[in-house]
Structures are given as structure tokens and as C-alpha cells.
Amino acid sequence: MARLGENRWGKSAVRISKVHRGADQDDFTDLEVQILLRGDVAPAHLDGDNGAVIPTDTMRNTVYALAQEHLGHDLESFAASLCDHFLAKDRIDSATVSIAEQRWQRVGSHGFIGGGSERRVARVTAGGADSGIWAGVEGLVVLKTTGSAFVGFPKDEYTVLPEAEDRILATSVTATWRYSAVPADTSATWEEARALLLERFFDDWSASVQHQGWMMGQALIDAIPEIDQVELRLPNQHHIPFDLARFGLEYQGTVFQPVAEPYGDIALTVIR
Amino acid sequence: MARLGENRWGKSAVRISKVHRGADQDDFTDLEVQILLRGDVAPAHLDGDNGAVIPTDTMRNTVYALAQEHLGHDLESFAASLCDHFLAKDRIDSATVSIAEQRWQRVGSHGFIGGGSERRVARVTAGGADSGIWAGVEGLVVLKTTGSAFVGFPKDEYTVLPEAEDRILATSVTATWRYSAVPADTSATWEEARALLLERFFDDWSASVQHQGWMMGQALIDAIPEIDQVELRLPNQHHIPFDLARFGLEYQGTVFQPVAEPYGDIALTVIR
């Protein structure tokens, strides 16, 4: 004779980002949230009666909806407000909200360096036609809360993307450059190249990832005489405005859903 | 003096699943698609003029839209039809479409076992209050194209999920059971338990993941006397109907977007 023991349900891996817009600078919060509920749901298990089973999709929506008003730097407070929200529902006995915040390092007023996937790379081929010396950086995650647009693109029957005069731009930079002559101090040159890539990403307004990438590659060619070619790969790490209007909320341009897949995949080569 | 070299743009990691409904049985296709275009987009890089830059979001939509009509078992043919679609656009010179198909193993008329993450697990604790012997399976990915519903759930201001009388149900089963007595042949008992879990998943109609999980756990308790407790964790691997109506297409209930995150996270314990 079987009977129901401990049980819970919820939503895991809810990713949410929020821009805290300020007069002089923006802050940026990047979270992964999990909500787990316990309650009087034995009828759902035993009889297929979902009368108390709050859909996990609703839990997800609630995270975004409450984030617009309640999400600040105090994660525990935001978690508590989510708990309170669900505890007020019928037949819910307990709520657990877990939050993990990705750390970003501020650069300037609207820029951030994230993650820790960054690696300096070097590649030397000797012997044969492909001989050469390459240096580069991979996994350099950068994000800016403003300073990027995407408008004027062609439309067809499958286009629903709205034009964006101002949007979040985030990418994981992979840049590789070829040395026609080895610099005197390859580490110093690498640091200079990295600084130029960041400067052009954070300081230059761009009309697209392509436009941004061109300015980044061009800067290396212009500033470092030993470099004769730059290859850039710039996956677009989309942060989608989350539609709060369907909940009767006015969207304030602060709450976003980061999506890992699919992603825009932009690559270009800049040559001297 | 910098100039633009090789470049391309596109969309990577477009995940799409399609059910090929048949009279007696369904087929199921699970793809990851990448589209890369080359064309006359130097103005986008150099001047921020996006006139030829087909948005990668449009590429994604096109995959789903064309899949409804064109996606069968011939992947090369589907890739070619996507190439043709984009080559017909202004200022596009070349298109590359790459497809990777996850393999699923058919079980019965509407069921599939997927992935290869499945592992048999065993855990023994000796000494102390927690002593016991546990066995189980983890990462057993299963999907059925019909035989699952989710209706009658509570609604609030953040609920947009439609009721579903019939939906795809997919999960990665983690089931662990405790032996009150060690079976004579633990491998044979493990095989029996695994078969029961699959049978109940594929054969029993369910009103929710919770309902499905209960029937799976109950079956182990009923059939195997040495088991006195079963813990199940059943993440809901959502396959979302892709909205084709906004492109003027009639949705035929065959094209879905699998999403890895967030996911419904359901766990329960069944005890004797």
C-alpha cells in the first residue's frame, strides 16, 4: 500500500536581469531564481485534481512582475517578498526562494565586466605555410546598459523584432590577432589590446554588434603596429524586455530575461 | 589603415522539436539549427547602416515557420530549403545551415527515450543512524507526444499559461529507492524497477507531472516488496508550442520550442 510522503514543486533556473537606472550611472543585477512550494496538493498526485497546483509558469511570471517594484540590492528582502506572495495563496503551506547573483565588475558609468571565463590565449605555428603568431582573449564577457541600438533592418513576413533605439548590449568577446612582428613585451601588448577592446565597447555608441565589432577591431589595427589582422567573434547575449503589460503593469524598461539560446552569432575580420 | 575582411552573421543554438503525427504512431524530431549568412553588409560594419542585416531573430522565426511545412527526416533537404529562402533575399551572397539531430529511441507508439545521460546509481551508508541501502536511476530522459494534460489549475493576475488537454510531456527521471531488505539479485531488481518506471510513464495518461510521478513511484512500491520508499525528481522539460499565427500561418500542433531554462521542478516521495 503506497502513500504520498514529502513533496514540493516549483520553478528552477529563472534568469532575470534588472537595470537600476541612476542620474549618473546605472547599476545592474543578474539573478537566477528558484521557487519551491509545499502545500495541500495530495489530490493532484493521487487524483489528478490540480485545484491547488499553482503553475510553475505563473511562478516565473511572478518573479519578473515583482522584480520591477521590489528587486534592489537586498536579495533576502526580494526573496522574502516572493515567499509572502505565495504563502498568501490558498492551500500553500511553505515557500522557499533561492537566489544566486552573478557578480559583475563596474567599468565606467554604464559598463560591466562579468563572469570569469576570460582567458588570455596564444597560438604559434611553426613549419609550413600556416606559420604565424597569434594572440588573443576569449570569454571576456561585457555588458552595457545603454549605448547600443538596432534599427533600420530589413523586414519580412517572419520579422517581429521591434526596432530598438537603445538596448542592453552584452557579448562574450573572443578576439584573436596576428602579429606580423613579435612585440618586445607580449604581455604588455596583450594588456594594451585588451584595454582597447574594452574602451571601444564601453565608450563607443554602436548601431549593431557588427558596428561595435568593427570599431573594436579597427582600434587594434590603428594602435598596435605589430598587428596585421584581427578576428572577432561576438555572440549576442540577448536580454529580452519582459512583457509586463499583459499583467496590467506598465513596463519601465528595467526588467529583462537573459536567454542563453538561441544567440546571435556575429563574426568579422579586420585587416591592415 | 583598417579594412573589413571576412565576416558573417547568423543565429546559433536554435532548438526545435517536431511531432510527425501518424495514424498509429508518432515520430519525433529534435534539432539544433544554426544559420550563417554572408552578404553585402560592409555598410553595417563601417557606417552602422543595417539595410541588409537580416535580424538573427528573423532567422530563428524562419526555422520554425518553414519547419511546419518542410521538416521531415531528410535534414539535408530542410537545410537546403532554409538556404534557398535566405539566398533569395537582397544582398545575401551565401547561406550555411547546420543541423544537429538528437537521437531518440522509440518505445511504443508515442514514447521516446532520449539522450545518454542515464546512469544506474547505488548508495550504501553503514554506521550511524542513516544506515541504509539505496538504488536508483538518474538522467533517464523520456518524452511522450500525447497522454498528458494540465488543466484546472488556479489562476491569478500573473497566469497566462493556457489549459492543455493534451501536451508533450518530457522529463529527465531521477528516481531513488530504499531497500528494507537487499534483493537476491540487485541488477535484476534494478532492471525491473526501471521497466516499471518507463511503463507507467509511457502507458498511463497523466493530469500533471505530479500525477505521473505518483503512478511511477506507486508502481515500485506495489511490485517490489524490498522497496519501502521511493524519491522522484521530475524536472519538466518544456516544449512550448511556437506561435506561428503572427506570421499568418495556421498552427498545426506539430512545431515546438524546447527550452532548457527555466524548468518546472517537481519532486515527491512515495512510501509504503
Place this chain on the structure above:
Amino acid sequence: MARLGENRWGKSAVRISKVHRGADQDDFTDLEVQILLRGDVAPAHLDGDNGAVIPTDTMRNTVYALAQEHLGHDLESFAASLCDHFLAKDRIDSATVSIAEQRWQRVGSHGFIGGGSERRVARVTAGGADSGIWAGVEGLVVLKTTGSAFVGFPKDEYTVLPEAEDRILATSVTATWRYSAVPADTSATWEEARALLLERFFDDWSASVQHQGWMMGQALIDAIPEIDQVELRLPNQHHIPFDLARFGLEYQGTVFQPVAEPYGDIALTVIR
């Protein structure tokens, strides 16, 4: 005033493979083991006195040493024998051993297909000089317990690898082939190509990964007229004989340590 609460220590992610050699066929077991101990180790925490702290490296060695004699198909029994071994030590109160077994599918007498990372791939490029149609398979994990050697290689001051007249060979096949003409039924041709790759891997004795790869690629060229080029990448997934002699045990050629990194990285192209 702080005091020590619950604590435990152990070794996680101990990977071990064992060949069960039979008269007509071999069996193969592939495990990941975790050992966690509890005991009287407060002095280690508070005073740095390691008198009861069995090194986790010793735990690892014990897994391999006991596996030679005790590891069969009954995982619970092997876990229990490890528990007993550690419980017999001074000041150990409790032991938990967890095992996860990767599932392999037998092919023939000494071959196995593993994992579930296998994907069918297709790639079409239209427009431009690179136009073409490619098909392939990736992540097809295969292992054979005999039928592969590696001898006669050059030695220098950094060579310690012993010659092996007979060894385990395992790889994750990525094979991609170009069609000069599209086959009538691309799915049937794909199945034929996959079957040929497996046949040549499992049936043909090889003197190296390179040798094995050549026979696999050659088979596709010979059998399928539409294929004019095959690219193979065959990472060598090493299974290292675990040195039991230092424990006074005679090594029986059955217990191995699979290592994920580094790995031998072999690639070749076969053309018509």
C-alpha cells in the same frame, strides 16, 4: 563562541572502469564513485591534528584496489565492501559510498557504444565558393576492450609510455562526409555510413588511432559512391591501467582509470 557541528570528508568523482574478461566475450563496467566518512576528527578541525584523517588519496586508491577483487555487477555489494573497509579503521563512525554507473550498449563480443551524446549532423552551404552538402555524426562514443595496439613509436628523453600490444581503445567519433551527389535517401545513407564506421571500429584490429581512423574513412569512400571526402576527429579517451603493484597486488589487466584530460587528439581526412 563557535563550535564544530556536522562534518564529513571524502573523495568525489573517482572514475574507474573494469573489464570482466570472459571466454567468448568481455563485459565492461564504468563507474564514478564517491566516498564520504564521518568520525572523530574534531582535533583536525580545531587543532590541526590529522591523526584520524584518512587521506582522500588513500580512499581513491582503495577503490581501485578493492575493485580488482570485489567489483562485479552488484554495485550495492561493492559499495558495502568499501563501507566495511573504512568502518574497520580507527575513529571512523560512518561511511557512505555512492556509485553512478554509465550505461554502455554491447556490440559484438568486445565492443560497446556509450553515452548519449550522439547526434546526426547535416550542413548545407549554398552560394559562393564553399557550396556543398555535408552529413555526419558527432559524439558517437565507442570502446573496445581488445583489438588495438600501440607499439613501435619513437622514444626520447620524455617518453615513459610503455608499448602496448593490446589495450582498451575508446573514442568519441566525429565524422563528417561530403556528398558530391545527394543520395536518394539521405537518412538511409546516413544509417549505412554509421554502420560502416562502427563495423570498422569494432571488427578491425588497429595499430593506432590513426590506423583505425583510416580504415573507418576508407570504408565510407569504398562503399558509398556519393561521398568524395571524409573528415574524422577521434579524441583518444584514455583508460590508464591503474598501478596496483605498489600495494603488493598483482595487476590482472582489468582495472583502469579513465581520464578526461588531457586527451590524444587525432584528426584525418580521407579523400576519393
Place this chain on the structure above:
Amino acid sequence: MARLGENRWGKSAVRISKVHRGADQDDFTDLEVQILLRGDVAPAHLDGDNGAVIPTDTMRNTVYALAQEHLGHDLESFAASLCDHFLAKDRIDSATVSIAEQRWQRVGSHGFIGGGSERRVARVTAGGADSGIWAGVEGLVVLKTTGSAFVGFPKDEYTVLPEAEDRILATSVTATWRYSAVPADTSATWEEARALLLERFFDDWSASVQHQGWMMGQALIDAIPEIDQVELRLPNQHHIPFDLARFGLEYQGTVFQPVAEPYGDIALTVIR
């Protein structure tokens, strides 16, 4: 008629770390190296003649051997010296060496913070017996090049680990603490707790991971009155001295092999 086209072989994912010992402070380099060779190895493919096939295991050993003398901050120079080494061998036509360097942030004279996996976490449970507020950090990777020992442990027939009076200690800190009362500013308290964890890891000599962990947990209890319990999980990310003596080289205590698996798995709770 099949013939051999492009081919190469090598070793990928060779992980190596090096300590650059200085009078006042150490530097630390953490690399992943790949070596790929091309040469006259058609006989290996076609006839199983390995006369020119330098074993990939030898390539790996060469990385460690040359690193002791040649590896500094100039990655391109180290890559070039590896290329030169292999090009000097018989029947080798071309060598490509790729290096990726993980970036570590210096803290004090012998400490480093690595990776970017660090996340601030918060967990609130409301309703039911488990109610409580937890905060913490996960994935905080730290390493020190000195200031840790492991001696005086019990030995048995499977113990081969040498006693170490001074070793590299590296871990990925997961620390979670429970608040008996919510601090006025949870973000400020979190920063304080993180700083204490780092201080105790980098400043306190330890006799084991257990000893280090105790001091870390104790510091939180002592300094922050709102915390009544700390849970720590400290996987030991081993850096194994690479045995160069078998190549006739004197080991200088600077070259290590980081291994991802298996890993020592230490957990403890510190309570008020």
C-alpha cells in the same frame, strides 16, 4: 580508391600550473596547452607503422619538462620553444601550440582569486518548521602557493601520498550562513562575511582543508552576531607536483598538474 588527405595529431587539454617563487611574493600561472603536429605519418595510417608517431603522452610530458625552465609570462615565447622542440624531430613538418591562460587576481603576497564562477546566494524559507534566512557565497575560487600543510595522517597498505609540510592549497568555497536576525544591511554584511572568509584563507596557515575551513567558519561566528550557523563545502582542487625526476631533471617545486577529478570533498558546519 581512397587516399589520405590532411591529417594531424597531438595532445589537447594539458593543464599545467607554475609557481614563480619570488623573494617577497609569488606569481602563479595556470595554463591549458594543446600541441598539434603534422608530418610524414602516412605509413601509420595506411600500414600501422608508428615509426614517426610521437606519442601524445610524450607531448604532454614535454610541456611539463620545458615549463620548468622556459615558462614565464611570455606565452608566445613558451609556445615557440615547444614548436622548436618538436620541429627538430624526425619527419615532423609543422607544429602548432595553443595556450589558454586562466586569469587569477592577486591578493596579498601568495594568494589568488580565480575563475568567475563566484555567486552571491540568498535563501529564504517561510511557513513551516524550516523557516529561516540564509545567505552565502558559492564558487569563490581561491588558491595560495604556500601556507598549508598535510602531515601526520594515518597510513595503511593503500597510502602513497607523501607528507607535505608546504603545499599549494586551492578550493572553490561554498559557504552558507543562517541569520538568526536579519542584518540592517544584508549587502554590507555579505561583503564583510566574504572578506572574512578570504582573510582567514589567505592569512592563516592551515594543517588541512578541515583546519582551514574551521578557521573560516569560526571567523564568521565571532565577528557577525546575526549569524548562528555556517556551512562550508571546500572541494580540494589538487595541484600535483609533476614528477620530472624520471626525465633526469631536478624538480624545483614549481611545476604542477592541476586535476579536476577526483577531488577531495570536505564539508563542515560551525555553530554558535
